[in-house]
Amino acid sequence: xxxxxxxxxxxxxxxxxxxxxxxxxxxxxxxxxxxxxxxxxxxxxxxxxxxxxxxxxxxxxxxxxxxxxxxxxxxxxxxxxxxxxxxxxxxxxxxxxxxxxxxxxxxxxxxxxxxxxxxxxxxxxxxxxxxxxxxxxxxxxxxxxxxxxxxxxxxxxxxxxxxxxxxxxxxxxxxxxxxxxxxxxxxxxxxxxxxxxxxxxxxxxxxxxxxxxxxxxxxxxxxxxxxxxxxxxxxxxxxxxxxxxxxxxxxxxxxxxxxxxx
Amino acid sequence: xxxxxxxxxxxxxxxxxxxxxxxxxxxxxxxxxxxxxxxxxxxxxxxxxxxxxxxxxxxxxxxxxxxxxxxxxxxxxxxxxxxxxxxxxxxxxxxxxxxxxxxxxxxxxxxxxxxxxxxxxxxxxxxxxxxxxxxxxxxxxxxxxxxxxxxxxxxxxxxxxxxxxxxxxxxxxxxxxxxxxxxxxxxxxxxxxxxxxxxxxxxxxxxxx
Numbered sequence: 001x002x003x004x005x006x007x008x009x010x011x012x013x014x015x016x017x018x019x020x021x022x023x024x025x026x027x028x029x030x031x032x033x034x035x036x037x038x039x040x041x042x043x044x045x046x047x048x049x050x051x052x053x054x055x056x057x058x059x060x061x062x063x064x065x066x067x068x069x070x071x072x073x074x075x076x077x078x079x080x081x082x083x084x085x086x087x088x089x090x091x092x093x094x095x096x097x098x099x100x101x102x103x104x105x106x107x108x109x110x111x112x113x114x115x116x117x118x119x120x121x122x123x124x125x126x127x128x129x130x131x132x133x134x135x136x137x138x139x140x141x142x143x144x145x146x147x148x149x150x151x152x153x154x155x156x157x158x159x160x161x162x163x164x165x166x167x168x169x170x171x172x173x174x175x176x177x178x179x180x181x182x183x184x185x186x187x188x189x190x191x192x193x194x195x196x197x198x199x200x201x202x203x204x205x206x207x208x209x210x211x212x213x214x215x216x217x218x219x220x221x222x223x224x225x226x227x228x229x230x231x232x233x234x235x236x237x238x239x240x241x242x243x244x245x246x247x248x249x250x251x252x253x254x255x256x257x258x259x260x261x262x
Numbered sequence: 263x264x265x266x267x268x269x270x271x272x273x274x275x276x277x278x279x280x281x282x283x284x285x286x287x288x289x290x291x292x293x294x295x296x297x298x299x300x301x302x303x304x305x306x307x308x309x310x311x312x313x314x315x316x317x318x319x320x321x322x323x324x325x326x327x328x329x330x331x332x333x334x335x336x337x338x339x340x341x342x343x344x345x346x347x348x349x350x351x352x353x354x355x356x357x358x359x360x361x362x363x364x365x366x367x368x369x370x371x372x373x374x375x376x377x378x379x380x381x382x383x384x385x386x387x388x389x390x391x392x393x394x395x396x397x398x399x400x401x402x403x404x405x406x407x408x409x410x411x412x413x414x415x416x417x418x419x420x421x422x423x424x425x426x427x428x429x430x431x432x433x434x435x436x437x438x439x440x441x442x443x444x445x446x447x448x449x450x451x452x453x454x455x456x457x458x459x460x461x462x463x464x465x466x467x468x469x470x471x
Contacts, residue, residue, distance in 0.1 A: 002432045003381075004388045004410055041457070046388055046412075072283045077412055077455045097279050099312075099414070099455065122313050124384045124414045173384055204382045227382060257388045257410040257457075 004255050005221045006046040006228035007245055008206060009235055011036055012053045013082075016062045019053065020184075020236055027053075030236055034069045040235070041074040043242035046257055048074070049102065049176070049230065052082035053151075064096050071097020081129055081176075085110075090117050094125065102176055104129035105149035108156055108163075111170055118171025127206075128172040132160045132193055133180045145193050152180045160193070161200050168201045175201060176230065179209040186212025186233055194224030206230050214240065214248035221254060268468065269304035271331070272296045273321040275311030275346060277452070284454035288465050296325040298333075306468055307334045309347035310454070312414065315371070316358035318346055328364045335366060335446050340470045343448030348441070349419055351448055357417050367441060367448075369421035376434035384416045385433045391451060393440070397428045398470055399447055402462045409459055411439075411451035418450060 011018045017029040018036050030036070037048055050070065052063040060083060067080055080093040081102030090101045101121075107113055107128055117126045131152050137144040145160040164175050177197050179190035189210045198205045204227040207220035211231040220229040234240050246256045268285050270278055272294045285292035285308070293300060301307060309331060311318060322328050331351075334341050343351050350363045355371035363371070374383045388410040393400035403409050418437040421427060429440030429449065440449045447467065453460035 002389065003385065004390070006387050044457070071280060075284065075287075075455065075457050075461055077414075077452075095279070097283070099277065099280075119314075124312065124386060124416070174386065202379070202382060203384070204386050225380075227387065258408050 002255070003227070004046075004257050005249070006206075007217060007242055007249075007256065008047045008049060008228050008230045009040045009045050009242065010049045010051065010208070010230050010232045012051045012232070013063060013066055014053050015059055016066060018236070020233060033066050034073050036236075037070045037074050037078070040242055041076050044246060044257065045076065045242045046228070047076060048078040050078060050080050050098075051102075052080070064092060067093055067096040067098055079127055081127070085113070087113075087116055087120055090121060090125075094121060100125045100127050100174070102127040102129045104131065107167065108147060108149050108158065111166065114167055114170040114172050118173065123171050123173035126172050127174045127176050128164065128167040129176045129178065130160060130164060131178050131180050132190070134190075134193075143196060145196070148180060161196060164197050164201050168203055172203065174204045174206065176206040176208055177226075182210030183208075184233060185210055188212065188216045189220040189224055189226075189229065191219055191224045194220060194226050198225035198227075204228065214245045215252070217245060218249050218252040218254055266290055266305040266468070267303065268292045268306045268308060269301045270294045270308045270310060271301070271327050271347075273311070273318060273325060273327055275313040275318050275321075277312040277345070277454070278310055280452075281308055281310040281344065281454045284461065284464055285468065288461065288468060290468050296327060298326065298330050301330045301334060302337075305339060305471065307331070307339060307341045308344065309341065309350070310344040311346035311350075313346055314358055315346065315349060315355040315361045315363070315417070319350060319361050319363060322350065322364070331364060332366060338445050340467060341446045342467050343446070344454070345415060345450060345452060348448035348450055349417060351446070352419055352421070355417065366446065367421060367425055367443060369419060369425060371417045372420050373417050374433060378434055381434045384414060385418075386414050387412070388456075389413050389431045389433065389451070391429050391431050391439050393429045394427070397440075397442070399463050399466045400429070401466050403459065406459070411449075411453065411456040411459060411463075413451045415450060
């Protein structure tokens with residue numbers, strides 16, 4: 001009767017539409033975020049993540065409308081990422097109804113944001129999003145995984161393990177760990193990286209990037225040691241429902257929530 | 263029953279909007295308010311919240327919501343504390359270096375101190391909850407295969423033995439998830455974010471009078 005492993009669905013939102021790209025490129029629009037959110041809630045997803053992948057002020061307001069409409073329409077927690085770079089931007093999405101905010105590049109540029117956000121809203125609301133890329137092991141990057149920002153375009157010289165440990169100390173309440181090399185490829189999560197991070201921090205870790213079939217999620221929470229696994233393509237394109245994923249995980253012996261009714 | 267007024271106490275805590283959405287979805291009239299007359303006039307009172315105990319208690323006192331809550335409990339109307347709203351009902355919380363709370367229930371709020379490194383704090387996610395038999399807010403969950411509810415917290419309530427515990431769950435050890443004292447009921451988990459199970463709990467609370 002302990003904590004269940006979570007299945008999280010990630011929705012990238014651009015100009016009010018759910019969109020999906022491969023390795024951060026070639027996005028196609030899929031449809032209305034609220035409709036997607038309701039469908040996944042009914043399928044028994046444990047949590048949703050909405051990323052605002054545009055940055056213009058006009059689109060920002062459109063995105064906040066999406067957040068409000070989602071909050072009014074679903075019965076499960078969700079977090080919001082993308083463009084969160086100040087206490088004000090955190091406050092605006094939390095007031096719009098999100099449970100948590102996810103900070104990625106802005107946390108690298110301004111690590112104080114993590115502590116300030118945790119003090120203002122509680123550590124449980126502050127998710128550190130990390131995009132990690134496999135590199136040669138060096139003195140500067142002993143883990144062999146480097147933090148990259150701006151959607152994977154810009155290397156930072158930061159070691160992933162050092163960064164997540166620092167972020168935990170500063171007040172992050174959860175880590176969403178996205179492996180750039182496996183993102184969108186649907187060939188399985190980066191299990192070595194996931195395990196390394198899960199062992200290094202005392203806060204929950206979400207494995208992201210590479211989920212293509214239910215066994216991948218089982219691997220992420222067993223071999224990878226993650227508390228949750230994030231999926232996108234494998235459910236957006238209709239290959240699997242969340243229910244099917246969870247049924248297979250349950251058959252693998254993973255304790256997951258099975259939603260009894262819509 | 264639908265259309266009855268539900269006062270959701272406003273003390274700048276997080277998550278209040280989610281509770282209002284859930285209440286409205288069930289067909290009740292939800293008002294997020296700190297106004298004492300509105301709270302007095304309400305049929306049900308919900309004291310929700312996510313946040314740090316010290317900051318929350320400060321705003322609760324500034325707005326006199328501790329007084330309004332006591333009055334609501336004494337009036338006999340159903341009152342529901344959720345998450346931090348449950349914790350603040352107790353005498354004292356260890357959070358933020360120690361905070362005196364409202365004291366409607368004897369007991370204190372403690373941090374999870376877990377030896378097992380695989381168990382994370384905050385306790386965040388879905389955890390199965392054991393409700394005691396006959397608890398009204400769980401009346402429709404009898405026999406339900408899955409009673410998992412959504413939790414987000416680092417502290418938990420440790421009530422005095424005189425307090426009636428209505429629900430427990432495990433995170434390293436069994437801990438108190440719910441308490442009841444007559445018309446006052448409280449849960450550590452978030453029914454407003456717990457899918458169909460949570461909706462059933464909220465609906466059972468709102469249909470009590």
